[in-house]
Amino acid sequence: MTERDETTTTERFTTDGGEEFDPAEASLDELRHEIEDIDREIVELIARRTYVADTVAQVKADRNLPTTDESQEERVMERAATNAKRFEVDANLVKAIFRLLIELNKAEQRESR
Numbered sequence: 001m002t003e004r005d006e007t008t009t010t011e012r013f014t015t016d017g018g019e020e021f022d023p024a025e026a027s028l029d030e031l032r033h034e035i036e037d038i039d040r041e042i043v044e045l046i047a048r049r050t051y052v053a054d055t056v057a058q059v060k061a062d063r064n065l066p067t068t069d070e071s072q073e074e075r076v077m078e079r080a081a082t083n084a085k086r087f088e089v090d091a092n093l094v095k096a097i098f099r100l101l102i103e104l105n106k107a108e109q110r111e112s113r
């Protein structure tokens with residue numbers, strides 16, 4: 001008997017293949033799968049945001065408007081902070097992410113002009 005066997009009172013589970021595994025590890029695995037799904041959704045949302053911003057860029061180009069719209073950027077940043085508070089996440093962190101998203105769009109918009 002190993003030291004771990006003597007000290008643990010946790011019920012033992014087996015995988016389909018009959019190997020023993022730690023239930024704490026199993027839930028860690030489930031949680032990581034959940035994170036994986038969320039991460040894919042985040043990338044999908046970034047792609048959607050980028051696509052719409054590209055369309056905005058085309059409209060601006062057609063109307064001879066500049067790529068950058070600082071007042072719109074301020075509105076986006078303010079909304080990001082409001083939503084961060086609503087969902088109880090760090091507003092500075094969320095704002096930093098949105099700053100990056102905006103810069104990403106502007107870099108792409110400049111390239112396509």
Ligand SMILES: C=C(O[C@@H]1C=C(C(=O)O)C=C[C@H]1O)C(=O)O
Nearest residue numbers: 053056068069072073076102105
């Ligand atoms: C997408 C736009 O173009 C730029 C990018 C923005 C963004 O990514 O949110 C906001 C303002 C603009 O500087 C826009 O004007 O709405």
